[in-house]
Amino acid sequence: MNGRxxxxxxxxxxxxxxxxxxDMNFLLVETPKRLKPDLLKAVPEALIMDYEDQAALRRLIAPLHAAxxxxxxxxxxxxxxxxAAEIAGFLGLSDEARHVVEGTRDKYLMRQRLNAAGVDDLEAIFVRSNSDIIDYLKCNGAPVIVKPVNGQASQGVTKIETREEAGMLDLSGMGGEAIAEPFLTGPEYSVEAFSFSGRHVVIAITQKLLAGIAAENPLVEAGHVMPAPLPTADRQRVCEYIAACLDALGFRDGPSHTEIKLTDRGPRIIETHNRVGGDCIINLLLLSHELDILEYVLKWPLGLAAPLPAPPISQRxxxxxxxxxxPGRVKRIAGQYAARWQPRVADLQIGIIAGxxxxxxxDSFDRPGHVIxxxxxPEEAMANCDRALATIQIEIQAS
Known part of the structure; x- marks a missing residue:
């Protein structure tokens, strides 16, 4: 076992x-709700607690760190x-993460920092009432996006096109803080990158597929494909833009997951995070580029990994x-086993059963399954997904 x-x-x-x-030496901190029994048995040691209680986290970790x-x-x-950022600072391991997390979790602060650096010019405002949205529409035109300042997984993200919609929007589910900003037009992508002592390597660009009328929230993601089918010139523009964004936000080490739209004015950021992407993007990366980004996440801060000299080349x-x-009650599900054995299916998960x-x-948490x-x-990979999904029959009885 590695001593670090x-x-x-x-x-x-x-x-x-x-x-x-x-063979890493690690302690897992996890909440009782999320720590599954099989994982508890597998890890060398675990601390079961609410890690968002940062005072308790510091109190429990300090003696373990001393020993x-x-x-x-x-x-x-x-x-x-x-x-994680706070405890890293508390233990004297890194102060960089605090600054980065502050400017990425807070989407309004992210806009301020990017605008101050001259990387972007999108104007966002704090929303404290529905009248703020109406005023913003008057000044900036429609449509606009309203979303929680610290949201995730498309929760609460709403496209507003009229003053009537602005007046009727329920802001109570946005954690008390929301922002409004112009709705960006253009295809949507996410960018996985890894920063090595301030040098940013774009590992992969993924095209997002939105649900549209198939979901109550049309902005929820319906799928992803990697690598994104992008012309070389557009890919280069995206890589340069991502590097500028990460510099402006203080990224120096570790993973990032940045969501952008490719507008008629070039790439424009939606949001970014100092983590890998969700929605099984790390699985897509392993399948398409044969790269396990989690190894870099674990080994790089310990000095156990060499920096990538260049972006990896996709193999498929x-x-x-x-x-x-x-929506409704599930009466019957059929075809899932036939779907699993369709050509080039790598994974199939269905999280619902009859009843x-x-x-x-x-939002993203409402989607009950996926196929990879x-x-x-890219076109063939998406077509293979469509063929597998077409094999699955989910009979719903309306509520």
């Missing part, structure tokens, strides 16, 4: 399996990013598409 010790906050099964496979010091603190889950395409059934109630799809496929091209 890592504190993993809110790490899932994939992260822990990667740590175990690489057997930690050399890095890592989290890849959105609720764990702030606690990989895509994920999500199940988007209509379950399917909620309206308002590979292909020689």
């Amino acid at each position: 010790r890592t504190l993993l906050i809110g790490a899932g099964r994939e992260m822990c399996d990667t740590a175990l496979a690489n 057997d010091p930690f050399h890095s603190v890592v989290s890849l889950t959105e609720p764990g990013l702030q606690p 395409a990989a895509a994920i598409k999500f199940l988007l059934p209509r 379950d109630e399917v909620a309206p799809i308002r 496929c590979v292909g020689d091209t």
Whole structure:
């Protein structure tokens, strides 16, 4: 086992399996709700607590650090990013993460920092009432996006086109703080990068597929395909823009996941995070580029990995598409086994069974399953997903 010790906050099964496979010395901190019994048995040691209680986290970690010091603190889950940054500063391991998390979790502050650096010029405002949105529409025109300042997984993200919609929007579910900003027009992408002592390497660009009318919230992601089918010139523009954004926000080390739109004015940022992407993007990266980014996440801060000299070259395409059934009670599901054995299906997950109630799809957590496929091209990978999904029959009885 490697002697250098890592504190993993809110790490899932994939992260822990990667740590175990690489003989890492680590302590897992996880909440009772999220820590599954099989994972508890697998990890060398675990601290079960609410890690968002940062005072309690410091109180419990301090004596453990004194007895057997930690050399890095890592989290890849959105609720764990702030606690991980704070505890890394508290232990004297890194102050950089605090600044980065502050400017990425707070989407209004992100806009301010990017605008101050001259990287972007999108004007966002704090929303404290529906009249703020109406005033913003008057000044900037429609449509606009309203979203929680610290949101995730498309929760609460709403496209507003009229003053009537602005007046009727329920702001109570946005955590008390929301922003409004212009709605960007253009295809949407996410960019996975890794920063090596301030040098940013774009590992992969993924094209996003939005749900549209298939979901109650049309902005929820219906799928992703990697690598994105982009012309070389556009890819270069995206890479240069991402590097400028990461510089402006203080990224120097570790992973980043940045969501952008390619507008008629060039790439424009939607949001960014100092973590890898969700929605199984790390699985797509492994399938398409044969690169396990989790190994870099774990090894780089310990000095156990060499920096990537250049972006990895994709060996094939990989895509994920999500199940988007209509709401109601599930009467019957059929065809899932036939779908699993369709050509080039890499993974199939269905999280509902007969008798379950399917909620309206308002955010990423409402999607009840997915299929992942590979292909020689992005188009082929997506077509393979479509063929597998067409095999699955979900009969819904309307509520």
